[in-house]
Amino acid sequence: MMTDWFIPEMEEFETQRALLNLNLNKAIRYYRELIVPGIGGVWFVRQLSWAAAGIKLAEEIHNFRPVKIANAIEAMACKLAWRQDRNQEGLRGKRAFNRYSDAWSFKELSQPKFYVRIPFRSSTVRALSSLGLTEGSRFNSMELTKNGSCLAEAFLSQKRGKSIRKAITDWIGGDEIRNIVDGLWRDATSEEKQITLDRLMTNTNDSLAKSERRACLIKAFGNYKKEDVPDLDSVKKHLQPDQVIEIKTAQAFDALLKTGRDLIYECAEIIDKDNIRIIGKLADKLDKMLKKLRSAANIFHECANKSKKQHQDAANFTNEILSIDLDNDEELLRKVITRDGVILKSAAEGNKIEKGPLFSRRKEMDEGAGNEKQEEFAGMEESSTEYKVRQLFELWRNCQ
Template identity: 30%
Template sequence: MTLIWGLLAPGALPNERRTRTFGVAASVRLFNELAVPGIGGVWFGKQLLLATLGIRIAEQAQLHGKEVGKIEAANAVEALACWLAFDAGKWERDPRLRGSTKMQSKVDLSFQAVRQRSFYVTQPMRMRTVQALPDLGFVATDSSRFNAFACSQAGKDFVDAACNGFSPFKRGVIDHLVRWAVFKEDRVKSVELRDALSPITPLPQRARDLLMERLLQGGDRESSEHKQRRRDALAWVESQRKTGIGHTSWISAPPEISTDAHWRDLKAGAMFQAAREAAIAALDALEAHIAQSSDGERFSLSSSVPSAVLRRLVELRSAANSFLDERHRDRDANVFCGECNSEDPTKVLTALVARDGRVLRLKERDVVPGPAFRRGRAPQQEHEDNADTADSAPAIQGGLAWPPGISARLQNLFLLNADLSGELDKWLDKTVTEEDVQ
């Protein structure tokens, strides 16, 4: 949004995200990784295909003397895939697609146009794959940077299997997309290319088999413990898919989880997630109080804590204490929950607001609005994902019976497993779509 004030030049009004990480985003990522190692935020196979295909195209372009960034190529391939799927489906939304609002008016599908940041969303699905690609062995790299990834033989085999049988404009998919990126080939409206790329079209069976093999075997850089944890989690979600019988208690582990350490980490992660959510709820209540205060937009830490906030702090203390009882080794999580476990509500609020700083901030002994403070709307209805957004899970049709608070990665893995079994459409709740990220 651009505004002109008086005689000054145009100024940009930033869009402040309501992210409350509390400085523990690393702990959230750790608990997700301990739950299901190696898959990042991936929940269906085409996410991995489009990212790997982008890397392959960038590598092929280099052979033709054309420098194309791997992030740039992968984003462009993903944008084209979503555009083709939206266009064929009359722009009906689907959880597997992004960018309907931004791309619906686009008509220039040249690589030069599609590669632009303004064409597609700022947080593509590619970002969910940055951990999974090297951990599963689809790329070789000594870096966590996507542009440093190189297709491994497993990655090449996966792409070849996924593209086999499709011949847009009487060419192979890779060949045609390289021509699109390098030689300014502008013909991309093809049923064959759409079916090869579209996120809502399942992977061919051979590609699904290769991806399942990677999930079971993992990459060279993974530890044997992490591989076993992912295999156990796969066995658990497969049992859920086949039997429909859930497991809702933390008292004992399901038979598929083979180690006590894995189950304890799953439980501790759930307890930590509950504490983090309780902390967000407490600050939401304080934000609502400040927004409605007759004393101006401030709350003095020297005054008594409002009853609505106090109730949330009692819940927070209980949740934090439950995590501390797990005696988990993660230092940051323990420090955070230790701060939330104080009997002094003012001390807890002071610590939380100091960790926030975006929605609410400290000004000496007052809590005042931060840059992401929202006026006139219920804050608890306005939250975005508040930490590891790449691992957020889409909705499952009818829901599943998990122990409370379990990592979103289990739900992601359930959907990925359903996709590789040809049942994603059966389980995916298509009424709940990801909002376009502008």
């Protein structure tokens, strides 16, 4: 069965979206990395090329840190594409570009004010090292490997009258970028694509098991035309049993987290609408959701035992749920709310619930956690297992 996966439009977010993760952030990252290791937030080739080029030019120019150059290259690429088509999908920085339409210098576009505070580059750090393109863990201190240098050269050596390298170097030195439009935006060269695909399929600093997970998924994608987008259930049919149960475990964790989130949101709605604060009365109204939470915890526990892939934080949450008597809904609700603390919190008296510091932002948080069509881009750590696999599919497809 084939479905159309939604490919998100990149938008400008000047601050990170508030999220309700029930103190399970490390577990979320663990399961995302388990299923699709080593790609960070990268879902198209040029994210890696811009970053690698920034490191390469910083080595050659010496006057600026890699992060400043990489961010500026990315900003210029987006702004040149914006100038061609202001409604083009996939652009970031449109609000800043509209506000500062005459800002084109390196000095300007290397500043967040004239682009965005969170560029694509910020999501490449894990991928650059995991894919063997760089050495080092912090972007400004990274050094390109042979493969990383080849990727940077593939991007910088493009000819558009003069080379992209010469145009960008002159621009950094104070010249205008002039008419170089092609070659900077997201249409990567065949060489960039091949280098990236080779890195995705090749064992690097990660364990063999990690690289094999990624390679097996990519091989499964090869059963479909690149115009088609298979759903995750379809992809699993082409994977080995061990990898399938790992995916099922991650999906069961997603379901557990979502059920906990839904419980908090529903409880907040009752408090907002009916002003019921007594935890026992709230538990009575939420009995079906609390039953669903127990069921989700049982399913995750069974999957994790079978796969042997259970993060300790997820295990602790599961044990908290399953250790409470089935007839003690009040205690279960209290446990979840205590774990929350941002939308709701337990009152000092112990039998009441109070509004937390982010109570008024709960609808925004609900969208951020549950409606992935509104995500900044595929691959956010709070996104679902299905969305993480979708991210790898888009990166693989961009390499074709």
